[in-house]
């Protein structure tokens with residue numbers, strides 16, 4: 408499942424194309440992947456407006472695993488990749504065979520500035536398993552209303568923001584990290600990785616962690632998520648960047664997926680347990696339960 412680094416890497420790879428682009432037309436093959444803003448009727452003209460037809464892109468934004476495309480009109484379109492979603496730039500003929508399936512939304516675009524001046528291309532939203540989707544917002548206020556349900560973004564999380572976010576929950580720290588309303592953008596991989604790096608036990612009580620330990624966790628979250636973003640996300644099977652390229656395989660995990668293997672810090676065999684149904688790997692020596 409794509410996590411924050413994959414979404415941020417995708418956003419950065421789309422930006423040079425999207426920002427300033429005009430969306431000339433759209434082919435919406437599956438209406439169910441689009442959620443309109445509250446009160447907007449699901450008719451063709453509203454779908455076209457929501458998908459930015461006749462509009463231009465002024466920028467992109469992200470909170471956690473959600474990416475927003477901002478239009479000149481003041482509207483926003485939020486992209487969620489779910490498990491198998493992708494957004495790609497297409498310059499050649501559309502693909503055939505299996506790649507031609509599940510292309511739910513295809514935009515006809517034109518760049519109006521920069522190195523790709525007056526150049527026609529397509530933007531494609533594809534999602535075979537359809538856990539992702541597109542959500543339209545009429546205004547920044549409407550988007551902020553939706554995003555206010557998410558915690559602060561994990562990529563640049565500060566010690567004070569993390570301390571505040573964790574202060575309200577007595578759940579295990581790993582459960583708190585996975586809760587998008589506490590902290591936005593951390594999934595199973597990077598929860599295990601950041602806790603291992605900060606030497607915090609996944610079952611430690613979130614609100615009981617002292618300020619220095621929360622500071623260490625915030626610092627490791629920024630470092631690990633930053634690295635993974637630079638590397639083009641993880642080695643996820645389904646992840647593709649804007650040009651259909653998979654993530655860089657250089658990303659090595661220290662804890663995630665390494666149950667029974669030696670801890671890279673102390674050599675003791677890593678432990679596995681299940682927490683809320685999620686595989687959880689930690690070092691029984693380095694990651695103590697004390698707060």
Ligand SMILES: [Zn+2]
Nearest residue numbers: 670673690693
């Ligand atoms: Zn260890």
